[in-house]
Amino acid sequence: xxxxxxxxxxxxxxxxxxxxxxxxxxxxxxxxxxxxxxxxxxxxxxxxxxxxxxxxxxxxxxxxxxxxxxxxxxxxxxxxxxxxxxxxxxxxxxxxxxxxxxxxxxxxxxxxxxxxxxxxxxxxxxxxxxxxxxxxxxxxxxxxxxxxxxxxxxxxxxxxxxxxxxxxxxxxxxxxxxxxxxxxxxxxxxxxxxxxxxxxxxxxxxxxxxxxxxxxxxxxxxxxxxxxxxx
Amino acid sequence: xxxxxxxxxxxxxxxxxxxxxxxxxxxxxxxxxxxxxxxxxxxxxxxxxxxxxxxxxxxxxxxxxxxxxxxxxxxxxxxxxxxxxxxxxxxxxxxxxxxxxxxxxxxxxxxxxxxxxxxxxxxxxxxxxxxxxxxxxxxxxxxxxxxxxxxxxxxxxxxxxxxxxxxxxxxxxxxxxxxxxxxxxxxxxxxxxxxxxxxxxxxxxxxxxxxxxxxxxxxxxxxxxxxxxxxxxxxxxxxxxxxxxxxxxxxxxxxxxxxxxxxxxx
Numbered sequence: 001x002x003x004x005x006x007x008x009x010x011x012x013x014x015x016x017x018x019x020x021x022x023x024x025x026x027x028x029x030x031x032x033x034x035x036x037x038x039x040x041x042x043x044x045x046x047x048x049x050x051x052x053x054x055x056x057x058x059x060x061x062x063x064x065x066x067x068x069x070x071x072x073x074x075x076x077x078x079x080x081x082x083x084x085x086x087x088x089x090x091x092x093x094x095x096x097x098x099x100x101x102x103x104x105x106x107x108x109x110x111x112x113x114x115x116x117x118x119x120x121x122x123x124x125x126x127x128x129x130x131x132x133x134x135x136x137x138x139x140x141x142x143x144x145x146x147x148x149x150x151x152x153x154x155x156x157x158x159x160x161x162x163x164x165x166x167x168x169x170x171x172x173x174x175x176x177x178x179x180x181x182x183x184x185x186x187x188x189x190x191x192x193x194x195x196x197x198x199x200x201x202x203x204x205x206x207x208x209x210x211x212x213x214x215x216x217x218x219x220x221x222x223x224x225x226x227x228x229x230x231x
Numbered sequence: 232x233x234x235x236x237x238x239x240x241x242x243x244x245x246x247x248x249x250x251x252x253x254x255x256x257x258x259x260x261x262x263x264x265x266x267x268x269x270x271x272x273x274x275x276x277x278x279x280x281x282x283x284x285x286x287x288x289x290x291x292x293x294x295x296x297x298x299x300x301x302x303x304x305x306x307x308x309x310x311x312x313x314x315x316x317x318x319x320x321x322x323x324x325x326x327x328x329x330x331x332x333x334x335x336x337x338x339x340x341x342x343x344x345x346x347x348x349x350x351x352x353x354x355x356x357x358x359x360x361x362x363x364x365x366x367x368x369x370x371x372x373x374x375x376x377x378x379x380x381x382x383x384x385x386x387x388x389x390x391x392x393x394x395x396x397x398x399x400x401x402x403x404x405x406x407x408x409x410x411x412x413x414x415x416x417x418x419x420x421x422x423x424x425x426x427x428x429x430x431x432x433x434x435x436x437x438x439x440x441x442x443x444x445x446x447x448x449x450x451x452x453x454x455x456x457x458x459x460x461x462x463x464x465x466x467x468x469x470x471x472x473x474x475x476x477x478x479x480x481x482x483x484x485x486x487x488x489x490x491x492x493x494x495x496x497x
Binding site: 068069072090105118171 | 391392394395396397398399400401402405483485486487488490
């Protein structure tokens with residue numbers, strides 16, 4: 001388990017490059033006010049992936065939701081590029097540290113509308129991706145561009161999950177919080193998704209924190225593994 | 232020929248006892264267990280309406296602007312308390328917000344109706360404005376109750392979508408505005424539907440009352456047109472205000488969906 005250490009800042013930097021992208025200290029397993037497990041300490045650097053592993057039902061999803069500030073917990077301590085989370089507006093935080101639900105969430109409308117949904121929001125209006133990139137990404141996850149005009153709610157769960165992943169990658173977050181990204185996929189799409197994620201990691205300066213039970217994924221994208229539920 | 236009201240004397244009123252008796256018999260026959268409620272209800276009905284009759288008589292004779300304003304505010308307060316009790320989806324619906332929505336809507340719509348349409352002198356003529364406000368309030372209560380209940384219900388059943396939008400960097404408003412639209416729509420639909428069937432399916436209470444009161448049915452119909460349109464306007468304004476005042480309460484300070492949203496008091 002990696003314990004985060006705050007590096008002493010030597011140079012005055014604008015982008016706070018001296019810090020990891022994301023650091024978190026999250027208390028775990030409080031039962032009746034008593035700590036039964038040590039706190040989860042982790043940090044994510046550019047191009048790094050951290051896997052959170054452990055049995056179902058031990059609260060891995062809740063941890064990701066706390067990181068995305070969708071589940072508020074006053075005991076957590078998180079930093080984005082060295083800045084305390086309370087100093088950052090929730091919507092900016094969430095856009096940079098993007099949580100992707102295990103259940104793919106699509107809205108009424110076409111796949112195209114769904115993929116461009118984030119860019120209709122005030123915060124993302126200047127970041128609209130071009131269609132070429134969209135199509136390239138769709139192909140990478142084994143979907144063709146003919147999907148763009150399809151009704152999003154008629155797709156299979158596996159297709160939906162990949163559409164959601166494409167939408168998330170296009171937002172270009174700094175940290176992607178993935179909750180079982182391959183849970184609803186067949187083995188071929190699993191590999192396509194793993195390859196896509198790996199490429200994304202190596203080409204951007206972003207990081208991933210992932211929850212998974214899928215060994216293909218942890219083998220194809222090796223990273224730091226944190227086993228939860230064992231002390 | 233239409234101006235004659237047939238007065239009901241106290242003596243005649245006693246004969247409403249026949250109606251109560253019939254109701255009581257049915258309740259007893261089928262053992263509905265409603266006798267006590269019926270008796271208590273009858274007493275309250277007589278008392279309340281008599282008091283209201285005298286109160287209105289006093290208000291009309293004084294006919295002062297401040298009193299009209301105050302009376303409407305009081306009615307809105309009572310209406311607000313009823314509204315907060317009728318929302319199974321909303322566990323903590325503050326009376327203050329309901330009151331604000333109701334009172335603003337009533338002042339606004341009643342002013343429009345009085346100044347632009349009916350034009351009595353003085354414009355705050357209590358004989359016009361108080362009953363009008365009462366009708367606005369009665370209907371706005373159901374509209375705002377529907378809107379807030381629907382808003383909470385929608386957000387609860389679409390919480391994943393709302394959170395997905397928040398994750399994308401949406402503001403609380405951006406995350407729920409589609410659901411807010413649904414909520415306002417559901418509040419407006421009944422009054423708009425009633426515009427279609429009024430007079431065909433049933434005669435509205437006010438128009439019936441006016442006809443019984445000796446008015447020309449044609450005149451009564453004109454008044455009813457004003458009332459119907461006024462009610463739909465009030466439903467729109469009231470639900471918009473209430474939903475606008477309360478959607479932020481679905482979220483925490485940190486712009487996350489409130490976790491206790493999923494508790495209900497039904």
